[in-house]
Amino acid sequence: MADLTSNFLGITSPNPFWLASAPPTDKEYNVRRAFEAGWGGVVWKTLGEDGPPVVNVNGPRYGVVHGADRRVLGLNNIELITDRDLHQNLEEIKRVKADYPDRAIIVSLMVPCEEGAWKAILPLVEDTGADGIELNFGCPHGMAERGMGSAVGQVPEYIEMVTRWCKENYSKPVIVKLTPNITDIRKPAAAAMRGGADAVSxxxxxxxxxxxxxxxxxPEPTIDGKGTHGGYCGPAVKPIAMSMVSEIARDPETAGLPISGIGGITTWRDAAEYMALGCGNVQVCTAAMTYGFKIVQEMISGLSQWxxxxxxxxVSDFVGMAVPNVTDxxxxxLNYVTKAMISQDDCISCGRCFAACEDTSHQAVLMSEDRVFTVNxxxxxxxxxxxxxxxxxxxITMVEQAPGTVDERTNKVVENEHGDWTTHPNNPGAVAAE
Amino acid sequence: MANATSTSGIISGRLDRKVLSDNFDDLHAPLGEHEALVAADRCYFCHDAPCMTACPTEIDIPLFVRQISTGTPEASAKTIFSQNILGGMCARVCPTETLCEQACVREIAEGKPVEIGRLQRFATDKLMAQSHQPFERAKPTGKSVAVVGAGPAGLACAHRLATFGHDVTVYEARQKGGGLNEFGIAAYKSVDGFAQRELDWLLSIGGITMAYGEALGDGLLLDSLKAEHDAVFLGMGLSGVNALRCEGEDLDNVVDAVSFIADLRQAEDLSRVEVGRNVVVIGGGMTAVDAAVQSKLLGAQDVALVYRRGKENMGASVYEQELATSKGVRIIYNAQPMKVARNGKALSVEFAYTKTKKGKLSRTGESFSLPADQVFKAIGQALLGAPEELAIDGGKITVDEHGRTSDALVWAGGDCASGGDDLTVTAVAEGRDAATSIHATL
Structure with missing residues (x-):
C-alpha cells in the first residue's frame, strides 16, 4: 500500500486529507473524532478577535441543492466564524495538538483589517503549538459586511498587507484562503505571494x-421570512474550484506557490484530480458534513490503490502532473479530428443522443424505423x-480519425501535424508557421 | 380456530382474519413520496419512447414520469387520464411486464425497468384523492348515445363522449358498474373498493346516466336503442363461459372461475368465502391465475393450475405464473381434462398428458388424476346475446380500427369486439377511440 504521508509547507500529516475550516472543526470534541476517524489534519474553524463572540442566526443556516435520491450536490451556509470564546478555542487547540502530534492543526483566523488586531491574536495562536495559520479572506456572508472575510479577499492590496503583518508576527507557515467571488483568481493569489504567504488555499x-x-x-434558508446569500460549496463547485486552482498553478507569476485544494472533494478521485492540478494537499468539508468523518477511510484506500x-x-509524485496539459x-x-461512434452492442435505444443532436446540435445522429441509432x-x-x-x-465513444483519411464533414484530408488557432488562416493575427 | 387448510370439504374460515387480510392486501404497495421521486428519476426520458408505443392507450409515459419527478403529480395524472380515464385501475391491473415495462430501455439494459405501473398509480391516486376530475363537459350538444356495458370499454367511451358534450346512457346488466374491474380481476389488485370509487369519480364529469339491470337481448333491443339514441356503443364483454367438453362437467362444484372470482370480489367478509381443501383450476389465462392464487390465499391446501399447453403458450404472463407459484399454486403444463368423476364427497379429475407438435395438440397416452373439492373452469369466455344483425368474426363483433360495426349507427369495443388483447387497457383504448369516431359522425 502506497505511503500517503504528506508534507505540505514542512507540515507533515499521515495523509493529505485535511478537514477545512468549517463547522466540523469548530471544537475539540469534533476534531478528536476526526482524528480518530483518520483525518490527516484539520483547519480549525475561524477564530475572531478577543471579546464578545460573534452570534449566529437561530434559524436554519444551510440550504441544499439535491440530486436524485436527495443526494447533496451543493450546500450553502450562512454560518459565521466560531461563536465560541477565543480562549476556550485556544485551550482546546493546544490540548488536541499535544495529544495528536502527528496530525496537522492549522488555525483559521479572521480579525479586522488593522495591524493591531493581528498582532494581538497571533502570539496567542503561536502559543497553542498549532502547525500554522490560514487567513480567512473568503467567507462571502455576514462577516464581509463588517469589512472582513471576502471583503478583504476581493482587494489584493489588503491581502498583501495582512499577509505581510502575519508573516512578521508569526513564525510558522501562513496560508491565505482565497475567495472565488472575484473576476481573476490570479490577482489575489499573486498578492498573497507578494505578502510572503507560504501557500494559498x-x-x-x-x-x-x-x-x-x-x-x-x-430565499432559502429562510429566517423569519427573509433570506440572504450564503456560501456555496459541495460537489457542484468542484469544476469552478479546479479551474481556479489550475490558473494559479500555471500562471508564470504564481507557479510553484503551494496550493491547498478545496471545493467539493468527496472521494479519493476528487482529491487526486485536485492534486494533479497542483495542490499539495486537499481540504474537505461538505462530504464530511453529509456522510460523517468515516468517508476518509475510502479516500485513504482509494488513493493508495490508485x-x-x-x-x-x-503523494508528491503526482502533484501538478496535469498542469502542463492545461492550456489556452x-x-x-485543430487538426485533431474525431467522430462519435455508437456501439450497437451496448446501445439500449433510448434515443437521447438523437434528441440531443437533432434538437440542439448538428443533426448527426440518425434514427431508423426500428430504433437503431448511428452517426452520420x-x-x-x-x-x-x-x-x-x-x-x-x-x-458512445469519440474515435480519432487517422491522419491521411478524409473528414467527411469538411471533405479535407486529416493532417498529421499540429495546427492551432495561432497559425490558422482565418485568424487575422496568425503567426506564420515555422 | 375451528377450520384449517387441511380441513376436508368446501368450507370458509380456513385462515384467521388477520392472515386473510394480509393475503388480500395490495399486491404492490403504493409508492411513498420519496420512493416515487427515486423511481421517477430512473426514467431516461427517451426520445419517441418505446414504453409509449407499447401502451395500448399511448400514455405519454416519459412526460408523466417527469412531472412526478418535478413535484407535480397532479399534472402527471392529467397526462395519464387524458389518454386513459381508467389510468388508476390500469396502474393496478395492467400486465406492465409485457407492455410498457417490457419495452422500457432499462429493462433491456439491466433487467430492471422504470416502475411505470407503480408511478402511474402514485400520480393517479394523488389526483383522485382530491376528488375532482380534471376534465369538464363541453357545452351540451343535444345528441344522445347509448353505451351498453359499464366495463372499461363502455366507461371510457361514455366519459370521452361526455367530454364532447353528448348525453350518454350506460345500460348495464348487473346492479353495479365497473365490469371486470369490479367483478373480475383478483381482489389484491384492486383493494379498498377502488373500482367503485373510480366509477364514481369518472361519472362526476356529468352527462352520464346509469341504467342498471338492463341487459342487451333481455328486454333491451338494439333497434330500440338506435331509435332512442343517435348512436350506440356495445361494450358488454363476454358473458358466456366456454365448456370443458368432457365427461362430468355438469357435476356439482365444477364451476366457472369467473363466478368464483365475482363472488369473492363482492364478499363483504373474506372469512365467509368458501373454498375447497383441494382445488383444481383448468385454464391458462389471467382468470385461471386469479382463481388459483385467490383459492390459495383463502386457505386451500392444494391448488393445481392445469394448462393444456406449455409454459410459453400460457396466456398469463411469466410474471403472473411466478406470482402463482410463489403463493404456492402448483402449475401443471401439458395436461388436458378427460373426465371429472365423483369420489365420495369430493371429485376426481382425470387428465391426459399432452404434447404439441407443429402447433398441433395431441395426447401422449399417459394420464393422471387429481383429487378436487372444487374444479374451476377458466378456459375462456364467449360472446352471448350479440344482436343477430351485426357481423360476427371469430365469435366476436366485427369492428374496424375505429370500432365501427357492420351497422353504421353501432360501434363496439372491449372483449366483445374483434381484434386487440383481452386487457383492461385495450378495452379503454377501444372505447375511447370509438367515442372519438362516434363524435365525428354526430
Missing amino acids: LINTINSIVSVDLDIMA MDEKGHTA WQYLN DAECVACNLCVEVCPVENC
Missing part, C-alpha cells in the same frame, strides 16, 4: 441563493454531447 464558498420558497416568496496501480510511491484554447490542435460522419462535429447524455457509459 482555495476556494472558499461562492455567493449563492440555493432556492426560493415559492409560497412565502423568500497510486499503487500507477506506481506512485509518494488557442493552442488546441458528414454532419458530426465531434461535440461530445451524445457521449455525455448517453445513459450507458462508453456506449
Whole structure:
C-alpha cells in the first residue's frame, strides 16, 4: 500500500486529507473524532478577535441543492466564524495538538483589517503549538459586511498587507484562503505571494441563493421570512474550484506557490484530480458534513490503490502532473479530428443522443424505423454531447480519425501535424508557421 | 380456530382474519413520496419512447414520469387520464411486464425497468384523492348515445363522449358498474373498493346516466336503442363461459372461475368465502391465475393450475405464473381434462398428458388424476346475446380500427369486439377511440 504521508509547507500529516475550516472543526470534541476517524489534519474553524463572540442566526443556516435520491450536490451556509470564546478555542487547540502530534492543526483566523488586531491574536495562536495559520479572506456572508472575510479577499492590496503583518508576527507557515467571488483568481493569489504567504488555499464558498420558497416568496434558508446569500460549496463547485486552482498553478507569476485544494472533494478521485492540478494537499468539508468523518477511510484506500496501480510511491509524485496539459484554447490542435461512434452492442435505444443532436446540435445522429441509432460522419462535429447524455457509459465513444483519411464533414484530408488557432488562416493575427 | 387448510370439504374460515387480510392486501404497495421521486428519476426520458408505443392507450409515459419527478403529480395524472380515464385501475391491473415495462430501455439494459405501473398509480391516486376530475363537459350538444356495458370499454367511451358534450346512457346488466374491474380481476389488485370509487369519480364529469339491470337481448333491443339514441356503443364483454367438453362437467362444484372470482370480489367478509381443501383450476389465462392464487390465499391446501399447453403458450404472463407459484399454486403444463368423476364427497379429475407438435395438440397416452373439492373452469369466455344483425368474426363483433360495426349507427369495443388483447387497457383504448369516431359522425 502506497505511503500517503504528506508534507505540505514542512507540515507533515499521515495523509493529505485535511478537514477545512468549517463547522466540523469548530471544537475539540469534533476534531478528536476526526482524528480518530483518520483525518490527516484539520483547519480549525475561524477564530475572531478577543471579546464578545460573534452570534449566529437561530434559524436554519444551510440550504441544499439535491440530486436524485436527495443526494447533496451543493450546500450553502450562512454560518459565521466560531461563536465560541477565543480562549476556550485556544485551550482546546493546544490540548488536541499535544495529544495528536502527528496530525496537522492549522488555525483559521479572521480579525479586522488593522495591524493591531493581528498582532494581538497571533502570539496567542503561536502559543497553542498549532502547525500554522490560514487567513480567512473568503467567507462571502455576514462577516464581509463588517469589512472582513471576502471583503478583504476581493482587494489584493489588503491581502498583501495582512499577509505581510502575519508573516512578521508569526513564525510558522501562513496560508491565505482565497475567495472565488472575484473576476481573476490570479490577482489575489499573486498578492498573497507578494505578502510572503507560504501557500494559498482555495476556494472558499461562492455567493449563492440555493432556492426560493415559492409560497412565502423568500430565499432559502429562510429566517423569519427573509433570506440572504450564503456560501456555496459541495460537489457542484468542484469544476469552478479546479479551474481556479489550475490558473494559479500555471500562471508564470504564481507557479510553484503551494496550493491547498478545496471545493467539493468527496472521494479519493476528487482529491487526486485536485492534486494533479497542483495542490499539495486537499481540504474537505461538505462530504464530511453529509456522510460523517468515516468517508476518509475510502479516500485513504482509494488513493493508495490508485497510486499503487500507477506506481506512485509518494503523494508528491503526482502533484501538478496535469498542469502542463492545461492550456489556452488557442493552442488546441485543430487538426485533431474525431467522430462519435455508437456501439450497437451496448446501445439500449433510448434515443437521447438523437434528441440531443437533432434538437440542439448538428443533426448527426440518425434514427431508423426500428430504433437503431448511428452517426452520420458528414454532419458530426465531434461535440461530445451524445457521449455525455448517453445513459450507458462508453456506449458512445469519440474515435480519432487517422491522419491521411478524409473528414467527411469538411471533405479535407486529416493532417498529421499540429495546427492551432495561432497559425490558422482565418485568424487575422496568425503567426506564420515555422 | 375451528377450520384449517387441511380441513376436508368446501368450507370458509380456513385462515384467521388477520392472515386473510394480509393475503388480500395490495399486491404492490403504493409508492411513498420519496420512493416515487427515486423511481421517477430512473426514467431516461427517451426520445419517441418505446414504453409509449407499447401502451395500448399511448400514455405519454416519459412526460408523466417527469412531472412526478418535478413535484407535480397532479399534472402527471392529467397526462395519464387524458389518454386513459381508467389510468388508476390500469396502474393496478395492467400486465406492465409485457407492455410498457417490457419495452422500457432499462429493462433491456439491466433487467430492471422504470416502475411505470407503480408511478402511474402514485400520480393517479394523488389526483383522485382530491376528488375532482380534471376534465369538464363541453357545452351540451343535444345528441344522445347509448353505451351498453359499464366495463372499461363502455366507461371510457361514455366519459370521452361526455367530454364532447353528448348525453350518454350506460345500460348495464348487473346492479353495479365497473365490469371486470369490479367483478373480475383478483381482489389484491384492486383493494379498498377502488373500482367503485373510480366509477364514481369518472361519472362526476356529468352527462352520464346509469341504467342498471338492463341487459342487451333481455328486454333491451338494439333497434330500440338506435331509435332512442343517435348512436350506440356495445361494450358488454363476454358473458358466456366456454365448456370443458368432457365427461362430468355438469357435476356439482365444477364451476366457472369467473363466478368464483365475482363472488369473492363482492364478499363483504373474506372469512365467509368458501373454498375447497383441494382445488383444481383448468385454464391458462389471467382468470385461471386469479382463481388459483385467490383459492390459495383463502386457505386451500392444494391448488393445481392445469394448462393444456406449455409454459410459453400460457396466456398469463411469466410474471403472473411466478406470482402463482410463489403463493404456492402448483402449475401443471401439458395436461388436458378427460373426465371429472365423483369420489365420495369430493371429485376426481382425470387428465391426459399432452404434447404439441407443429402447433398441433395431441395426447401422449399417459394420464393422471387429481383429487378436487372444487374444479374451476377458466378456459375462456364467449360472446352471448350479440344482436343477430351485426357481423360476427371469430365469435366476436366485427369492428374496424375505429370500432365501427357492420351497422353504421353501432360501434363496439372491449372483449366483445374483434381484434386487440383481452386487457383492461385495450378495452379503454377501444372505447375511447370509438367515442372519438362516434363524435365525428354526430
